[in-house]
Amino acid sequence: MIIQIKQGDSFWYYSQLFGIPLPLIIASNRQLNPNQLMIGQEVNIPGYQSLSYTIKANDTLWAIAQANQISLDLLLRMNSSVQPTQLQVGQTIILPQRVTNPVISDVNNYTYEKMIADLQLLIDIYPFIQQQSIGNSVLEKNIIELQIGTGQRQKHINGAFHAQEWITTPVIMLFLNEYALALTNNLPIRNLDMLTYFENNTLSLVPMVNPDGVNLVINGAEAAGPQEDFVLSLNNGSSDFTGWKANINGVDLNNQYPALWETEAARKPDSPAPRDFPGYQPLSEPEAIAMADLANARSFEIVNAFHTQGEVIYWGYQGMEPPASETIVQEFNRVSGYEPIQYVDSFAGYKDWFIQEFRRPGYTVELGTGVNPLPINQFDEIYQETLGIMLATLYM
Numbered sequence: 001m002i003i004q005i006k007q008g009d010s011f012w013y014y015s016q017l018f019g020i021p022l023p024l025i026i027a028s029n030r031q032l033n034p035n036q037l038m039i040g041q042e043v044n045i046p047g048y049q050s051l052s053y054t055i056k057a058n059d060t061l062w063a064i065a066q067a068n069q070i071s072l073d074l075l076l077r078m079n080s081s082v083q084p085t086q087l088q089v090g091q092t093i094i095l096p097q098r099v100t101n102p103v104i105s106d107v108n109n110y111t112y113e114k115m116i117a118d119l120q121l122l123i124d125i126y127p128f129i130q131q132q133s134i135g136n137s138v139l140e141k142n143i144i145e146l147q148i149g150t151g152q153r154q155k156h157i158n159g160a161f162h163a164q165e166w167i168t169t170p171v172i173m174l175f176l177n178e179y180a181l182a183l184t185n186n187l188p189i190r191n192l193d194m195l196t197y198f199e200n201n202t203l204s205l206v207p208m209v210n211p212d213g214v215n216l217v218i219n220g221a222e223a224a225g226p227q228e229d230f231v232l233s234l235n236n237g238s239s240d241f242t243g244w245k246a247n248i249n250g251v252d253l254n255n256q257y258p259a260l261w262e263t264e265a266a267r268k269p270d271s272p273a274p275r276d277f278p279g280y281q282p283l284s285e286p287e288a289i290a291m292a293d294l295a296n297a298r299s300f301e302i303v304n305a306f307h308t309q310g311e312v313i314y315w316g317y318q319g320m321e322p323p324a325s326e327t328i329v330q331e332f333n334r335v336s337g338y339e340p341i342q343y344v345d346s347f348a349g350y351k352d353w354f355i356q357e358f359r360r361p362g363y364t365v366e367l368g369t370g371v372n373p374l375p376i377n378q379f380d381e382i383y384q385e386t387l388g389i390m391l392a393t394l395y396m
Contacts, residue, residue, distance in 0.1 A: 009043075024198075029043055312341050368381075
């Protein structure tokens with residue numbers, strides 16, 4: 001919600017007036033100097049939406065404030081040109097409405113377009129969430145990174161490296177929504193004070209690494225655009241793409257990293273395929289390059305790559321993982337019930353490369369059980385299991 005600065009206003013005043021923690025006001029207005037606010041400047045107030053309200057017979061501002069659980073001072077501040085004793089039926093006023101429920105609700109068949117629409121809602125309500133494109137997919141979709149928090153400790157979570165594992169995307173998106181909601185309503189999540197973690201961490205999220213592949217699985221061959229005939233040929237002419245893991249070029253993005261890539265390439269398909277083809281060379285695909293560039297540009301302490309399925313957490317790579325990796329994965333196990341597995345005969349993945357390059361904790365987390373793509377009726381259970389891992393990423 002946007003308001004205009006009036007004489008005597010300050011971020012502290014807005015914090016008191018709207019009941020929003022001061023750090024969130026500051027983080028929502030990074031373009032403004034808190035010590036040099038000017039009359040008429042616009043300020044973002046997180047956690048609120050502006051609604052139009054039409055005055056009815058016998059309405060008073062006090063009654064309207066009471067009915068909407070806001071202070072009379074706040075209502076007057078939002079409608080400074082209104083004469084409280086001269087309300088007229090049919091007159092329109094602005095009603096600041098605190099957002100108290102998640103705005104993300106439709107998590108089934110979670111396409112790229114559905115994610116973008118939800119992101120717009122989230123950023124409008126919670127402008128302390130930062131968004132940027134870290135690159136483009138083969139079909140020129142933006143690969144979106146989100147950041148929440150102002151702390152020095154940088155952590156990272158990503159989802160949907162594999163097309164048919166798209167359920168990982170709404171898991172991450174709902175967590176972002178609930179995190180922001182808890183912050184603006186001064187509520188804990190599982191007894192944790194989220195503002196503390198907001199101020200201590202900067203959490204990076206890439207909810208959908210493989211947007212072209214996700215849309216192909218959900219919407220079919222038409223989603224491939226100019227690649228339609230190509231993907232149909234790789235899929236043996238079938239219009240059922242639920243088994244597709246790769247990007248739109250038929251390259252498995254989680255087999256794309258220079259961490260024993262040659263070993264993996266020698267035993268995988270040697271040409272484009274719906275799954276497992278590691279490319280003709282490492283880091284040939286724009287989506288894989290974008291994720292490598294992101295890690296190289298930051299100083300992530302922890303990286304989590306969310307996949308499905310198995311309810312296991314892979315946490316080692318060739319003995320290069322630091323001692324802290326085991327401590328962290330044991331906490332992940334405690335809060336989720338997922339089984340830690342140190343080594344597996346599979347290489348060239350994002351977490352493998354991250355551990356190799358940075359010698360820091362990296363994890364491949366396999367959400368849920370069953371056959372991919374996992375049915376949406378597992379979503380609530382998967383979310384609750386994974387919530388503990390996402391929270392532990394902030395406090396470990």
